[in-house]
Amino acid sequence: MQPRKVIIDTDPGIDDALALILALGSEALDVRLIATVAGNVDLDCCTANALRILEAFGGPAPPPVHPGCARPLGRRLARAKHVHGADGFSGAAERHPVRRLEASRTDAVTAILSAVRENPDEMTLIALGPLTNVASAIEVDAEAMTRLRELIVMGGSFGHESNVTAAAEFNFFADPVAARVVIQSGLPVTVVGLNVTHRAVLPRARFEALLREIPSAVPARRFLTDLTRQYFEVYKRQRGIEGAYLHDPLAVGAAIDPQLIASRRYPCDVEIEGELTTGMLVVDTREAAVEDRSNVRVATAVDAERFLTLFERALRTAAGTPTQKV
Numbered sequence: 415m416q417p418r419k420v421i422i423d424t425d426p427g428i429d430d431a432l433a434l435i436l437a438l439g440s441e442a443l444d445v446r447l448i449a450t451v452a453g454n455v456d457l458d459c460c461t462a463n464a465l466r467i468l469e470a471f472g473g474p475a476p477p478p479v480h481p482g483c484a485r486p487l488g489r490r491l492a493r494a495k496h497v498h499g500a501d502g503f504s505g506a507a508e509r510h511p512v513r514r515l516e517a518s519r520t521d522a523v524t525a526i527l528s529a530v531r532e533n534p535d536e537m538t539l540i541a542l543g544p545l546t547n548v549a550s551a552i553e554v555d556a557e558a559m560t561r562l563r564e565l566i567v568m569g570g571s572f573g574h575e576s577n578v579t580a581a582a583e584f585n586f587f588a589d590p591v592a593a594r595v596v597i598q599s600g601l602p603v604t605v606v607g608l609n610v611t612h613r614a615v616l617p618r619a620r621f622e623a624l625l626r627e628i629p630s631a632v633p634a635r636r637f638l639t640d641l642t643r644q645y646f647e648v649y650k651r652q653r654g655i656e657g658a659y660l661h662d663p664l665a666v667g668a669a670i671d672p673q674l675i676a677s678r679r680y681p682c683d684v685e686i687e688g689e690l691t692t693g694m695l696v697v698d699t700r701e702a703a704v705e706d707r708s709n710v711r712v713a714t715a716v717d718a719e720r721f722l723t724l725f726e727r728a729l730r731t732a733a734g735t736p737t738q739k740v
Contacts, residue, residue, distance in 0.1 A: 416444075417441060417443055417444035418443050418444065419444045419533055419537050419538065420444065420445055421445075421446060421449060421537060422445060422540050422542065423448075423449040423450075423540065423548060424448060424543050425450065425451050425452065425502075426454070426503075427453065427460070427662070428641055429645075429661050429663060430662045431467050432642075432660065432662070432729075433665065433666045435467065435471050435728070436670075437540075437666050438467075438472060438732050439471070439729060440724075442669075442670045443666075443669060443670060446477055447477050447525055447526075448477055449522035449525060449547050450517075450522065451482045451522065451546050452483060452486070452544070453492075453544045453585065453588055454495075454543070456484070457482070460543075462507070463501075464517075465515045469515055471637075476515065478518045479517045480517065480520055480521060480522040481518075483546040483547050483550060485546075486588060486591070487591040487592045487595075488589060489588075489590065489692075492578075494584055497648055498645075499644065503641055504643070504644035505644065506641055506643075509640055510637055510640065527554060527555050530558050530562055531558050535561055535562075535563055537561075537563055538564045538669055539566070540568075542585075544586075545567065545592040545593050545595070545596045546592045548592065548596050549593075549596055552599050552601075559601060560600075560601065562602065564604060564669075565603045566668055567604065567605050568606050569583055569593060570583050570605050571607045572697050574607070574609035575608065575612075576608060579692075579693070581685070581694035583608050583695070586693040586694070587692065587693030593693065597682050597684050597710055598709070602711075603710045604710075604712075605695065606664055607713060609714070610664065610716040611659055611660065611661040613716050614659065615655065615659060615718070616657050616658050617657045618657050618658070619656065620726075621646075624726050625638060625639060628733045632733060634732065634733035642658070660725065664716065664721060667724055668713070671721075671724060674717055674721050675717075677712055677714055678711070678712060679710065680704055681698040681704065681707035681709055682695060682696065682697050684696065
């Protein structure tokens with residue numbers, strides 16, 4: 415089978431970084447471009463972090479990085495520095511400076527639309543951050559965006575706790591107006607929310623065992639170690655677990671192996687004005703509504719062990735450890 419052509423829209427961020435490494439280590443995906451968006455940290459920092467990842471894992475011909483929107487469409491900037499640190503990499507960014515690569519001068523919205531037009535019905539867009547770039551592309555040329563093969567969105571939460579407010583997950587909270595544009599777009603959207611990503615827990619001991627398989631002289635080992643050390647500590651302190659949720663990697667995993675998740679189509683929307691519910695993914699589960707108005711495929715379950723196995727194999731490959739690609 416030919417690799418699946420993908421665009422990755424992202425705001426690195428530690429789990430975004432792990433998602434990018436997963437994508438780069440999978441022969442099932444052909445990463446055509448990376449678009450960056452303000453989210454976990456500011457746009458310049460996200461763009462630099464994407465370049466850091468590509469210098470470590472992108473090989474001799476990495477995909478281009480296109481900076482996107484620096485501000486959300488409909489609210490003040492939100493950040494997740496309490497999880498990812500001021501640099502997005504928990505203080506590790508300065509130990510891995512960008513030496514070789516530069517970002518493209520073509521903005522992310524233009525690059526996304528060009529890639530879709532040039533590959534009609536073949537391109538999958540995986541959105542790992544706030545949906546500002548994606549919504550902007552829809553507003554610029556909705557007709558072109560209808561030629562996406564699939565739009566996989568990491569965001570929202572269906573019948574499960576959220577992580578910013580009682581109702582809202584970070585990516586939808588950071589730009590609820592953009593999230594609504596995407597959810598209401600009529601595009602083939604699959605939402606991978608916290609209800610499934612919270613079941614995709616990477617045990618710390620298992621990850622550290624994987625790192626020990628990578629020779630100490632391989633730069634990727636140091637990069638992964640530096641990237642995740644404080645991330646695991648955050649989860650231990652805030653959640654009381656010896657592991658970390660693989661939010662964004664699971665969205666990439668769903669593109670690599672659609673059998674990883676179970677899903678169902680539902681009528682969905684995003685709240686943009688609620689005093690307590692701004693950014694909430696609203697899923698209408700009434701049977702009559704499901705039959706008449708379903709517009710989004712929502713992930714409902716995950717085969718966590720199958721996903722972790724896929725994730726580990728891809729990281730070995732991306733790090734240059736001999737293994738069969740996934």
